[in-house]
Amino acid sequence: xxxxxxxxxxxxxxxxxxxxxxxxxxxxxxxxxxxxxxxxxxxxxxxxxxxxxxxxxxxxxxxxxxxxxxxxxxxxxxxxxxxxxxxxxxxxxxxxxxxxx
Amino acid sequence: xxxxxxxxxxxxxxxxxxxxxxxxxxxxxxxxxxxxxxxxxxxxxxxxxxxxxxxxxxxxxxxxxxxxxxxxxxxxxxxxxxxxxxxxxxxxxxxxxxxxxxxxxxxxxxxxxxxxxxxxxxxxxxxxxxxxxxxxxxxxxxxxxxxxxxxxxxxxxxxxxxxxxxxxxxxxxxxxxxxxxxxxxxxxxxxxxxxxxxxxxxxxxxxxxxxxxxxxxxxxxxxxxxxxxxxxxxxxxxxxxxxxxxxxxxxxxxxxxxxxxxxxxxxxxxxxxxxxxxxxxxxxxxxxxxxxxxxxxxxxxxxxxxxxxxxxxxxxxxxxxxxxxxxxxxxxxxxxxxxxxxxxxxxxxxxxxxxxxxxxxxxxxxxxxxxxxxxxxxxxxxxxxxxxxxxxxxxxxxxxxxxxxxxxxxxxxxxxxxxxxxxxxxxxxxxxxxxxxxxxxxxxxxxxxxxxxxxxxxxxxxxxxxxxxxxxxxxxxxxxxxxxxxxxxxxxxxxxxxxxxxxxxxxxxxxxxxxxxxxxxxxxxxxxxxxxxxxxxxxxxxxxxxxxxxxxxxxxxxxxxxxxxxxxxxxxxxxxxxxxxxxxxxxxxxxxxxxxxxxxxxxxxxxxxxxxxxxxxxxxxxxxxxxxxxxxxxxxxxxxxxxxxxxxxxxxxxxxxxxxxxxxxxxxxxxxxxxxxxxxxxxxxxxxxxxx
Numbered sequence: 116x117x118x119x120x121x122x123x124x125x126x127x128x129x130x131x132x133x134x135x136x137x138x139x140x141x142x143x144x145x146x147x148x149x150x151x152x153x154x155x156x157x158x159x160x161x162x163x164x165x166x167x168x169x170x171x172x173x174x175x176x177x178x179x180x181x182x183x184x185x186x187x188x189x190x191x192x193x194x195x196x197x198x199x200x201x202x203x204x205x206x207x208x209x210x211x212x213x214x215x216x
Numbered sequence: 217x218x219x220x221x222x223x224x225x226x227x228x229x230x231x232x233x234x235x236x237x238x239x240x241x242x243x244x245x246x247x248x249x250x251x252x253x254x255x256x257x258x259x260x261x262x263x264x265x266x267x268x269x270x271x272x273x274x275x276x277x278x279x280x281x282x283x284x285x286x287x288x289x290x291x292x293x294x295x296x297x298x299x300x301x302x303x304x305x306x307x308x309x310x311x312x313x314x315x316x317x318x319x320x321x322x323x324x325x326x327x328x329x330x331x332x333x334x335x336x337x338x339x340x341x342x343x344x345x346x347x348x349x350x351x352x353x354x355x356x357x358x359x360x361x362x363x364x365x366x367x368x369x370x371x372x373x374x375x376x377x378x379x380x381x382x383x384x385x386x387x388x389x390x391x392x393x394x395x396x397x398x399x400x401x402x403x404x405x406x407x408x409x410x411x412x413x414x415x416x417x418x419x420x421x422x423x424x425x426x427x428x429x430x431x432x433x434x435x436x437x438x439x440x441x442x443x444x445x446x447x448x449x450x451x452x453x454x455x456x457x458x459x460x461x462x463x464x465x466x467x468x469x470x471x472x473x474x475x476x477x478x479x480x481x482x483x484x485x486x487x488x489x490x491x492x493x494x495x496x497x498x499x500x501x502x503x504x505x506x507x508x509x510x511x512x513x514x515x516x517x518x519x520x521x522x523x524x525x526x527x528x529x530x531x532x533x534x535x536x537x538x539x540x541x542x543x544x545x546x547x548x549x550x551x552x553x554x555x556x557x558x559x560x561x562x563x564x565x566x567x568x569x570x571x572x573x574x575x576x577x578x579x580x581x582x583x584x585x586x587x588x589x590x591x592x593x594x595x596x597x598x599x600x601x602x603x604x605x606x607x608x609x610x611x612x613x614x615x616x617x618x619x620x621x622x623x624x625x626x627x628x629x630x631x632x633x634x635x636x637x638x639x640x641x642x643x644x645x646x647x648x649x650x651x652x653x654x655x656x657x658x659x660x661x662x663x664x665x666x667x668x669x670x671x672x673x674x675x676x677x678x679x680x681x682x683x684x685x686x687x688x689x690x691x692x693x694x695x696x697x698x699x700x701x702x703x704x705x706x707x708x709x710x711x712x713x714x715x716x717x718x719x720x721x722x723x724x725x726x727x728x729x730x731x732x733x734x735x736x737x738x739x740x741x742x743x744x745x746x747x748x749x750x751x752x753x754x755x756x757x758x759x760x761x762x763x764x765x766x767x768x769x770x771x772x773x774x775x776x777x778x779x780x781x782x783x784x785x786x787x788x789x790x791x792x793x794x795x796x797x798x799x800x801x802x803x804x805x806x807x808x809x810x811x812x813x814x815x816x817x818x819x820x821x822x823x824x825x826x827x828x829x830x831x832x833x834x835x836x837x838x839x840x841x842x843x844x845x846x847x848x849x850x851x852x853x854x855x856x857x858x859x860x861x862x863x864x865x866x867x868x869x870x871x872x873x874x875x876x877x878x879x880x881x882x883x884x885x886x887x888x889x890x891x892x893x894x895x896x897x898x899x900x901x902x903x904x905x906x907x908x
Binding site: 136137166168169198 | 780786804805815874875881
């Protein structure tokens with residue numbers, strides 16, 4: 116799992132590449148630090164290259180959302196694939212995130 | 217009370233709707249009445265005016281005749297002016313010319329005939345109570361005609377003139393009218409007046425003949441209000457007066473029309489109209505009231521039905537909860553069990569049950585006579601009887617005997633039960649069974665189905681001392697026992713054909729190497745296809761006991777409690793799917809569930825710093841994928857963890873629990889047990905969702 120973070124104006128895009136499973140979730144907890152620091156901006160989580168998410172992965176997303184909610188930014192999910200979408204649905208988290216793309 | 221309020225509100229609403237036509241009817245009636253009343257008034261006015269004009273003409277004609285007589289005397293008087301005594305003959309002639317003339321006078325100006333004195337007035341006339349005419353000179357200081365109105369107006373007139381009516385207290389002793397014509401001498405100077413009197417009574421018969429309405433009256437008055445002709449009696453109640461003034465005669469004609477004459481027709485037609493309208497409205501009220509009563513009744517019935525339906529729905533739930541669950545089936549080793557029950561009504565009289573005690577599987581299927589609630593009650597009793605009786609007894613015939621004895625106790629309603637009880641030794645595959653009048657099950661060996669041929673015993677509830685015989689059959693690995701109730705074989709299609717045992721057998725011929733759940737599903741589909749849209753008339757129950765083949769295709773993966781070991785899960789799963797020729801569609805979901813389950817063990821089962829293993833074994837059974845996760849860590853039942861409440865806002869949710877929730881969402885059954893120092897988590901995934 117690699118995460119490519121880019122900034123453009125008031126928007127930060129984090130592109131996830133690979134499976135966000137239990138192992139990956141442990142590995143990226145530091146990588147997402149910049150996202151949490153800039154949680155007052157618009158954050159786009161680009162899931163176009165993420166075929167899989169586990170509950171640990173969900174927790175990472177929830178952590179970002181919580182921080183964003185506290186600091187007044189916005190978070191969007193981009194290009195989410197059907198399998199991952201299904202996991203959001205099963206946990207009823209699909210209503211908590213706005214999706215784009 | 218609440219009910220009454222509803223009723224009241226309902227009635228108010230409905231009656232409110234009815235009040236609209238009533239108001240409309242009321243307005244229409246009123247408009248009709250006033251329109252017709254105006255019309256009647258206009259008619260009365262026209263009728264009266266016509267009658268009055270008629271009367272006026274008749275009066276004028278009558279007076280005109282008098283005028284003609286007097287006018288014709290004028291030249292005679294003027295010719296005879298030289299002889300004052302000739303005037304008697306002329307006056308007499310005048311009186312005799314018309315029966316209506318009461319008297320005639322010829323009066324001259326002061327001192328016209330010096331020999332006759334200051335006053336000279338000849339009068340000839342009828343006297344009351346006397347047949348003969350009187351004739352005399354009446355002018356005197358006492359009868360100073362110079363001051364009299366008829367004389368003065370006669371002098372002043374150019375031709376003739378009628379006096380106002382006046383009361384004559386000398387001659388006629390009645391109201392009189394006089395017609396006066398001036399007398400001229402040769403030089404044209406006015407020297408006197410010829411007059412003729414009539415009583416106003418001569419006009420009375422004309423006036424009284426005016427009757428435009430049966431009860432109307434006509435009066436004649438002078439214009440100063442003196443009444444000349446009165447009605448015999450004034451009408452009672454209200455009336456309308458129409459007036460005509462006779463020009464030049466100072467006479468006024470009045471017609472008095474009582475209201476009943478004028479408006480009688482209108483009143484009658486209005487009363488008829490209102491009665492009609494009222495009848496209509498009352499009918500509408502009556503119909504509305506009756507239909508509302510019906511609606512209330514219907515509503516009450518509906519509410520009662522709803523109550524009953526609610527209770528039946530609860531009863532259905534309770535009954536369904538008596539049935540063993542798919543989860544309990546998946547925990548049975550070496551045996552694949554699946555049951556299905558669909559009551560024809562809310563609740564039914566069919567039952568089936570199975571459970572494991574020791575290494576034996578106890579199962580039964582039965583059918584209580586009748587349907588609905590009575591059957592369901594006995595079904596519930598039978599269910600608990602089976603559990604109770606089989607708790608300490610492994611012999612089906614003795615269980616059946618006790619069952620029969622219990623049912624026969626107090627069976628005053630003569631409810632019967634057909635029952636098949638079996639006990640399967642899961643080690644050997646030997647089934648001992650006892651059949652009390654139930655449909656013979658199908659046994660499927662090597663894909664060859666056949667009905668069990670043994671003679672059934674007497675059904676339950678008939679004979680207290682009936683004896684029951686047990687038989688034995690062997691279920692080799694791969695063999696199935698297919699049990700059913702008559703809801704299957706006696707299912708009817710629209711042409712009232714039965715599904716029948718032959719068709720059931722034909723369907724069972726396809727039950728080779730497929731899971732119990734699949735057998736149930738296929739049989740039900742075949743039946744539904746046959747029945748098409750016909751209504752289900754009987755409870756349907758299916759139960760399949762299948763001795764599973766000892767699978768050689770069990771794949772095993774053992775991981776250490778290092779999180780990075782999870783990397784091996786994905787390739788293992790891909791290999792498993794490939795080996796078993798499974799469609800890759802559910803791979804992602806199964807992978808997620810297993811990762812959650814394994815990560816849980818790896819991270820929490822063993823204390824920090826200690827080493828431990830977790831083993832995953834997987835196999836395919838029919839269309840089910842069965843998985844087992846075993847570890848020797850601290851006892852932990854994930855199923856007992858509080859279910860994460862997904863409906864509370866995220867901020868209020870506890871972190872954790874998501875993984876277990878995902879496992880439960882994905883898997884068809886999740887069972888946990890702890891024995892021999894091991895946590896065992898059993899997961900089953902079927903590609904088709906079990907319909908039960």
